[in-house]
Amino acid sequence: MLEKVFLNVKGKQPLVHCITNYVTVNECANILLASGGSPIMADDLREAAEITALCSSLCLNIGTLNERTVRSMLASGKEANRLGRPVVLDPVGAGASEFRTATAFELLRQVRFAAIRGNSSEIKTIAKGSGTTKGVDADQNDAVSSQNLDSMIAFAKDLSARTGAVIAITGAIDVVADSDSAYVITNGHPMMAKMTGTGCMLSALMAAFAAANADHVLEAAAAAVCLMGLSGEMAYQKTAEQDGGTAAFRMHLIDAVSQMTADQLKGGARIEKR
């Protein structure tokens, strides 16, 4: 499964429209190119929907959002829905400010997402406001661990059922779920948290993978998570061998995505269906 999903990106070279933050936009563009996809960034309302229509998928990332770009996200999201193109949401910092939380909810109301990727706090924030009144249990506030894994999987499946989106909760242990099935993935390295942009890059990759595998969004999202995590492991190896620091790691991470083969991905993925 992983190999086919991965090779479809190389073969179809999907063009991905990103409306994203200016902190990690360069990483998002480069990781898309490294994976075999192609990026277009455009955030003005006068062109957002038109650019979306040119593309195979859309990635909406609310880091460094502002009122101008939020309007463009809504316009592009609706256009992608109208055209049946997958849309990925990265609710960066949802829960950190009223504006981010409100924007995430507004996007969820007006746009159907193929996938939503965030850390456990961001996803928890998403879940709280999406139409139930009973909220989310406090233990789901925590990162995914071997202790709470079953409940986190159930939480992700439930949120997927309510939103229609594949849910990816990423961290040391990743959970990727639709309403029926879940994958648990344990690739990755702690050094990924010592550079900015690994989450944003993964969301951009998910948009490329979903575009190239539109009938298998769950598998596409899981493959993107494996690719990123395994690349992090390979990047750590090279960084350690060469006595590098966090900037060398950043380079080796993008390099690893650009050099990954389907065989390596299959061999290195630590993924389990639940």
Added chain:
Amino acid sequence: MLEKVFLNVKGKQPLVHCITNYVTVNECANILLASGGSPIMADDLREAAEITALCSSLCLNIGTLNERTVRSMLASGKEANRLGRPVVLDPVGAGASEFRTATAFELLRQVRFAAIRGNSSEIKTIAKGSGTTKGVDADQNDAVSSQNLDSMIAFAKDLSARTGAVIAITGAIDVVADSDSAYVITNGHPMMAKMTGTGCMLSALMAAFAAANADHVLEAAAAAVCLMGLSGEMAYQKTAEQDGGTAAFRMHLIDAVSQMTADQLKGGARIEKR
């Protein structure tokens, strides 16, 4: 010729004002520093023209444009014209949206450009709207190749005659032309397309080269194209030797520009006058 043009940039260290996209702005700043120039980025209408007046040249790049920055581009372009400083246009994505196309035309109406650099599709879009009714033949839609080289040169010369700007159509084969003469340049490496920003960086370099060689803009533009292409070749060599990927290539590309000597540029340039 190449050596003198190149060394003038090192000697004069031109300050270049860039109004550019936020995807590759960091690369543009670093490539200017690597070449011997110096960057200033400023895109607010309240300071745009004033910053332009401090600088030796201006680079207008319409990637991630918005209504706010378009107004600043117009103000800075007019101020540069008033002061006789060269202005370079990079019409990123012209043709991809009405807004980009209309902005490119508006800039062409209100600002005189010393040079315009784009890929063949972008330049074709520019040509279509610049005042003739007969438009551009469909075969000019294609990339420059050995088959259509003569007609692409004629097209570039004609567009230069109509706009007054040196025209640089870049790709696997580059054509750089004014109304009288053209250079054909075949430096470069396909890996340049696997990272974001090589086009944007080249446009920024052209602005530095035009500033330091104001009486020889055609040669300045051609030298910048050679520098970028040759640096791509050298970067590929290093990347391959060290088994690197696309991010290592990005580093080696900027490194090559920063380490290039006039002798290396002269020796490695594959440039032919037509």
Added chain:
Amino acid sequence: MLEKVFLNVKGKQPLVHCITNYVTVNECANILLASGGSPIMADDLREAAEITALCSSLCLNIGTLNERTVRSMLASGKEANRLGRPVVLDPVGAGASEFRTATAFELLRQVRFAAIRGNSSEIKTIAKGSGTTKGVDADQNDAVSSQNLDSMIAFAKDLSARTGAVIAITGAIDVVADSDSAYVITNGHPMMAKMTGTGCMLSALMAAFAAANADHVLEAAAAAVCLMGLSGEMAYQKTAEQDGGTAAFRMHLIDAVSQMTADQLKGGARIEKR
């Protein structure tokens, strides 16, 4: 002193809110992570003050400012003051345009800064308008040198007395002063001027260091200057050994910050109290 200040950043992992330019924002985020801190970038008025309240300190950088972000800087600065969190000002390009100069003065009127860092021209611009009519002597226009060192120290102390902020004038020789004491630091390497963002990164580091050492802002600022300068020296060593250029240097610089130990910092710092 240096070691304790440095280790406090590693121990407390301060969250730093940056409202900064889009040219070097990625470097600012990565250098904060490399030092042991953590970045949040947010510049919309609807969330700026709320994000500030989550953070341990604030860094205001006026490169690529615009009217929208200036309003957010004021709101965040006032909120940080209200909550007693340190605020660092980087007056990028103050003096280059009326808008930047006026914005720097407006910020100084409405916000109390813990530290202000700039090159000698920027700091001179700040000093001229801060309420005295006698202005600043012309010789202070120049960079800090062994010839004018005493007068530059007196100038920095005087400006600190007038603003209440620690003043850091950085260049080949750095002066870091409050109204009573000054440190003179001579770490660094000329190659730091051949990449974009070393000043911006240093200001972001100062915000992290001030957050983790709120009762010793002078020492915190001086330690950040030593860390950056010494990292520049170590980065130059690696770059030269590997025959790299300016982009390799950029990587090695961030790597050096991420790999620095307290012992290395203590051993390598060239700092003198005056």
